[in-house]
Amino acid sequence: MSEAPVLPLHMRRDGFDPVPELSALREGEGVRRVTTPLGLEAWLVTRFADVREVLGDSERFSNVLHRAVRVPGMEGYTEEELARLRAGNMLACDPPEHTRLRRMLTPEFTVRRMRALEPRVRRIVADHLDAMERGGPPADLVSAFALPVPSLVICELLGVPHTDRGDFQRRTSRMLDLSLSFQERTQAQRESREYMAGLVARAAADPGDDLLGMLVREHGDDLSADELAGIGSLLLLAGHETTANMLALGTLALLRHPVQMALLRKEPERIEAAVEELLRWLSIVHSGAFKVTTTDVEIAGVRIPEGEAVVCVLPAANRDPGLVPDPDRLDITRGGLGHVAFGHGVHHCLGAPLARMELRIAFPALLERFPGLRETGRAPEFRSFHIVYGLNSLEVAW
Template sequence: MTQPNEVPLQMRRNGFDPAEELARARDGEGVVRVETPWGLPGYLVCRQEDVRRVLADPARFSSALTPLRGAGALHPDELARMRAGQLIGLDPPEHTRLRRMLTSEFTQHRIRRLEPRIVEIVQTALDDLERAGRPADLMANFALPVPSLVICELLGVPYADRAGFQDRSAQLLDTSLSAEELTAVRREERAYLADLVARAQADPGQDLLGMLVREHADDLSTDELIGVAGQLLLAGHETTSNMLGLGILALLRHPDQLAVIREDPARVEPAVEELLRWLSISQSPPPRTTTTEVEIAGQVIPAGTLVICSLPAANRDSALVGDPDRLDVTREVAGHVAFGHGVHHCLGAPLARMEMRIAFPALLQRFPGLALAEPYEQVDFRVLSVVFGLNSLQVTW
């Protein structure tokens, strides 16, 4: 069994890069047996083609059959309430039913309507960062506030609550927490979300929660509303904030690449896709459980077995792009799995892309002399988090 502070293979990094042993697994067997943080043995899938195959086939690789990490002590009724509305833990048709209710709010057309407000939020965050003075923590003063405020306004969450939900989110993604600690955080977060949903049910606003209450009250249980709200809140700020922080760090380490975006913001779109691929901050989607015996890369995997996909390894597969370990923000990259693949492809991907397309050039143009204010070797990476990122990043300009 993986020890609490041992980094699982799929989460091991050497700086920005997948660890050498993870790259060897991809370039060698492609599928390797691992001990998982769930306390169960499993198989780790590393190649781009095989990862896409697993994620595209919920009939043979089930999300719903995978146990909730650290939930062994929960009463079945409480466990069922906690899993309700958790899209990433559901299979079709249940997953399809819930996702259909949300899809219209995350179309390109709807997201484009948010652009002026996101521009305002980014500019305000830049003003706050400048007022903070040099040196400043980019994570606390820019990378976290921007997506947090966006998702708060979209969902109808009071921005004043951000410190609490940011702290709980970080804990929920921390693989070093014991089962007891994780359960306590889940209960605390659920109590907060239950109050949020109760207020929306009593007085539905124009935000996403209000829309769900008004338009789908007969189709969604309260537990499902709580689950949907929690998943959107967690994903809406954690992934984008760490992409902003890590993306800037990566560009600072590659000044020629940074210059491309700073000098020509119109080139930011392919740069965002390349940073998504190269960084792959979502280490792996939740494990799937095989519903039948399957064969992947010549490895026979029995029914009822956990299968984990390594997104960083898959996105550095030479079958996807040439010279995959090189960051090149000018290249056109298609087919990466940074947002997952298949029915669980990230619902908020258009929103995350828009936030990055606005934030990266705005930051680099406001502070053309942006630089690290601490040695790279001392940068505080989040090593034991499901979402790879930074605890802080000291910068100057």
């Protein structure tokens, strides 16, 4: 009988908050060596300034983990298999390879392009609120609103049939669930790649106006089929999981902070500042950003040798008193803060403009439609073991 998985220190939460031990680590030594659930030794970096330094230096801190770190469970995979799984994954490569891939995608995620998408996003949001209203309370905000809205948006952007959403959401959930074995999660990744490879083949035969079609038309000679499948898989995963969990967890945060929610209702023009504060305060990518040192480095006075894994603990960094005063307090009046919820440096989240736009539209629309929105008393289910923190369910009434 296998042992129950243990949640690593950097992913431990008390509801919305990082556990006190993480805060104590940040306020104390700042850096500590730990053993991760995969059996890897890694250095946790917890202070805001140190995390920004690591994320901003792709020369000394590499995203190519496999060069120095062998993950337990990878032994059965050939280098060719692993290379295919990594192809097109911008999170698993460094410049200049990362630069080459990102340059092809950046035009699709500009603020200007997002503005053009806004009317469609507003329609998608309104349609799902209509359906919630027709169904009547109680409703599970996750399944009725938070998950389907960004899912439909990214499906339309990529050219993925929305009828397939049940299957790709199931695969994504398994890929991100650290309570499952490495083999189970890799199998889900394989299935996701195979699915996307089929869509890439279809786009290659008849490229449409969506993002996959654009990549085939404009960069088909520069990208292999494996790279196209990798890019599509990453965007599909990141495009719905992160925003969906921000919508659910952010709504719960506002419900639990009624003064903040009332202020946002009264002054909806505060939505941009509110979104930034929620991103900082919630830090849903709580699994951290993994790096490998390419040389001996020193962080917070601690020497870390070459070839060591480093984990940037984003929830601890975003709650650093060096970033904002009274950082554990949710305060939507703070405004833009330079948080690291989307990362920093060359790997800063490509889809940040899309996520911000969806959140900026969805939160006010939800609060306006349901002035009496409230929890029913049924405890929400937190997703502690998932790479993206969030909720499995949130029952609400109005």
